[in-house]
Amino acid sequence: MSSSSLWSTVFTPAEAPYVVEAGEVRIFLMVEEGDWFAGVVRDKEQRSPAIRKNADPAPETTEWQRIGSEADLPEIHLAPAYPDRALVVRPKVSYALIPGERVQFFVGVPVWIRVAGPSDLTLFQVSTSSLSNTWFGLPTEGELAYAMRTRARRDVKRLGLDPLQVVCSVRIKNQSKEMITFERICIRPRFLSLYEDSRHGLWANESSMIVRSAQEASRVAYARKAPAHLNHPHAWIKGAEEATGTHFLRALGGGKGLFNE
Amino acid sequence: MLDRTPNEWIRALLILLIASPLIRLSANVLRKSLKKRYSAQSAMVAFHLVNYGGGTIILLTVLAELGFEIATLLGAAGVLGVAIGFASQTSLSNLISGIFLIWEHPFEIGDIINVDTVTGIVEEIDLLSARIRKFDNTLVRIPNEDLIKTRLINITRYPIRRLDVEVGVAYKEDVEKVMGVLKDIADQNPWCLDEPEPLILFKGFGESSLNFLFGVWFSKTDFLALRNSIQIEIHQRFKKEGIEIPFPHLTVYTGSETDPFPVRLDSPKASPPAAPPEG
Numbered sequence: 001m002s003s004s005s006l007w008s009t010v011f012t013p014a015e016a017p018y019v020v021e022a023g024e025v026r027i028f029l030m031v032e033e034g035d036w037f038a039g040v041v042r043d044k045e046q047r048s049p050a051i052r053k054n055a056d057p058a059p060e061t062t063e064w065q066r067i068g069s070e071a072d073l074p075e076i077h078l079a080p081a082y083p084d085r086a087l088v089v090r091p092k093v094s095y096a097l098i099p100g101e102r103v104q105f106f107v108g109v110p111v112w113i114r115v116a117g118p119s120d121l122t123l124f125q126v127s128t129s130s131l132s133n134t135w136f137g138l139p140t141e142g143e144l145a146y147a148m149r150t151r152a153r154r155d156v157k158r159l160g161l162d163p164l165q166v167v168c169s170v171r172i173k174n175q176s177k178e179m180i181t182f183e184r185i186c187i188r189p190r191f192l193s194l195y196e197d198s199r200h201g202l203w204a205n206e207s208s209m210i211v212r213s214a215q216e217a218s219r220v221a222y223a224r225k226a227p228a229h230l231n232h233p234h235a236w237i238k239g240a241e242e243a244t245g246t247h248f249l250r251a252l253g254g255g256k257g258l259f260n261e
Numbered sequence: 262m263l264d265r266t267p268n269e270w271i272r273a274l275l276i277l278l279i280a281s282p283l284i285r286l287s288a289n290v291l292r293k294s295l296k297k298r299y300s301a302q303s304a305m306v307a308f309h310l311v312n313y314g315g316g317t318i319i320l321l322t323v324l325a326e327l328g329f330e331i332a333t334l335l336g337a338a339g340v341l342g343v344a345i346g347f348a349s350q351t352s353l354s355n356l357i358s359g360i361f362l363i364w365e366h367p368f369e370i371g372d373i374i375n376v377d378t379v380t381g382i383v384e385e386i387d388l389l390s391a392r393i394r395k396f397d398n399t400l401v402r403i404p405n406e407d408l409i410k411t412r413l414i415n416i417t418r419y420p421i422r423r424l425d426v427e428v429g430v431a432y433k434e435d436v437e438k439v440m441g442v443l444k445d446i447a448d449q450n451p452w453c454l455d456e457p458e459p460l461i462l463f464k465g466f467g468e469s470s471l472n473f474l475f476g477v478w479f480s481k482t483d484f485l486a487l488r489n490s491i492q493i494e495i496h497q498r499f500k501k502e503g504i505e506i507p508f509p510h511l512t513v514y515t516g517s518e519t520d521p522f523p524v525r526l527d528s529p530k531a532s533p534p535a536a537p538p539e540g
Contacts, residue, residue: 088456132448133480134456135421142420144480147455184456 006049011076019055021047022113023128023164028058029076036073037064040126049163073117080202080236081114081125082189086145088134089185091152096181097174105152108165109187111202128164136186145186161201166194169227171208180211190240195226195233203227205239265328273326277319284315301370305386306363352389358405359388368415375414376403417481421454424477424487428495429470431505436463436471442502443475446494452487454478469509
């Protein structure tokens with residue numbers, strides 16, 4: 001089954017049990033004595049997105065959880081979601097921007113699967129890949145985030161169309177008089193919308209930042225619409241309105257180029 | 262007092278019945294509103310101050326209604342207070358220490374603290390003592406004076422912490438390889454923060470091992486998960502990489518210029534079967 005049906009499949013009690021495979025995770029859904037039960041199994045194997053009906057039983061070690069009655073949940077569906085915390089992306093290669101330079105990067109964010117019932121009620125959410133933790137801030141105060149080491153791409157085609165990652169576009173303009181080096185990017189999902197294109201690729205709204213000085217806080221603007229190249233995209237998530245002074249990117253480089261909140 | 266009219270008795274009773282719940286209600290409202298803005302500790306102290314202060318005022322008002330001379334009562338209470346003060350120096354010391362604790366604010370309700378040999382969660386902080394629930398679910402009451410005088414460690418004050426693991430490997434091992442393996446273990450562990458970066462320090466030459474300090478940062482809520490997993494992963498990974506974790510051993514020499522004591526290992530000979538007892 002192609003990735004297209006991952007987000008469009010409707011799960012009904014009649015065809016249960018199901019297994020949803022995506023990345024490192026397998027979600028088992030079954031109906032027993034009129035109740036839906038869900039079990040999540042995670043391992044190191046990477047699986048392409050797939051859904052199997054009347055699937056084989058789950059491993060014996062699976063921990064099951066009742067998620068609702070058959071009567072209350074006549075249908076269950078899946079929806080793509082962002083991680084539940086901010087994501088700090090550390091490019092494998094740091095990027096230096098000379099004064100006046102304007103660049104656009106593309107970063108792939110691992111998608112989460114939101115299992116939902118009628119009226120889009122969220123039953124639970126799981127990540128499709130294991131992300132380690134990181135700390136964004138000072139040791140005395142800051143924010144717990146997920147860490148991801150990846151390659152920030154200048155050409156979106158080189159990122160590849162992975163159905164389990166959301167492509168985030170980041171535009172940066174260095175308006176300062178000094179060179180700025182980016183070593184990590186903090187992506188805050190609450191400000192991001194999520195769109196699905198006709199080829200079932202997942203995209204975030206564009207974000208852009210103008211750096212005026214290495215010491216000054218940089219304001220980030222989030223586009224309120226889908227990326228221009230998408231034709232009639234389906235909007236899965238509408239990002240929150242940005243707060244005043246919201247920062248999105250923090251850069252570190254050679255003792256300068258530190259953007260504070 | 263006994264010559265009071267029924268009206269005066271009723272008035273005193275009404276003051277008691279109406280004012281007491283009102284004071285209690287005000288104290289509760291104050292506690293709830295302070296809890297939102299300030300710490301639970303400040304809210305609790307304010308609650309007690311209003312409750313006890315209000316209670317005292319009600320008592321004095323009722324006594325006045327019943328014909329007692331308040332000035333005389335307060336005078337007697339002053340003399341009594343001095344006497345009680347002398348008799349309860351410890352309580353007074355705890356009370357003053359409690360005020361210092363509120364001002365200094367070294368911990369708050371819900372923090373995990375270590376005082377002497379006691380480690381546990383702060384359940385309640387009062388003007389006289391703090392109540393700590395240990396991890397074996399026993400309650401320890403620590404007088405405020407002790408909290409002021411003793412070295413206190415607030416384990417959960419900051420959102421992230423570092424777990425230091427002492428690792429020793431055999432002298433034959435490659436130091437750089439060991440450091441690389443430790444870095445990889447930290448990278449692979451989901452509880453271990455990748456920033457701040459783990460501290461991997463070659464501490465020096467021990468009696469039987471090369472000693473390393475492996476310090477990994479974690480979110481304070483992940484302590485148990487990290488502590489268990491990181492030690493298991495070090496053991497498993499060292500085993501896989503063939504890195505020896507040595508036990509303490511001693512090599513004995515007869516002198517600086519001599520060879521070590523020769524040791525000969527003989528294979529044990531099979532002893533002949535015992536002869537059956539005669540008779």
